[in-house]
Amino acid sequence: MRVCRGGIGYKNGIPYWFGEDSNDIFITTSVEPSGLSFYAQMSDDDWRSWIERFKLEATQVLGFDVGEPEDGFM
Template identity: 45%
Template sequence: MKHQSMTLNIRHDLPNDIWENMIPKVYKEMEGWLGFSQNEGIPYWFNFEEAQKHVWASVEPSGLVFEGLMKDKEWEQWKIEIKKVATQKLGFKVGEIELGEVE
């Protein structure tokens, strides 16, 4: 397993309704969903222990950042799925700006 990271074009300044209602629905549809950590309220998948296979998300000015520890093949599949689910739920194409998937 190795460290993985991506930033999606889900902006921090989207309406509160999207952050409070739609984003949690995206999170819950993803494989490995555990919930929000008790201390920081950070969303986690697979494991709360960062030494184990895990994914967590953080809202940053650049977009919604996902980081974790996962095998490359698993990570690629997880990325494909979250982009698909988010695009369906949010009503706009979700992708990685750095990869040229979206503007």
């Protein structure tokens, strides 16, 4: 089962969107009790662009607002 559209696959059970942890640029995530936890290795500008697009697409797919706890989302 894919965690998110656009994922490229799994390595040791961990989903990846770009590259793998052996590459210079990658995004990975884990499922925690509080929700998805992302780890990314890329430029800050690329990360901000990617996570904003992720939240917009997740909001459309799920039918409710998706955001970060520090912004008031639970």
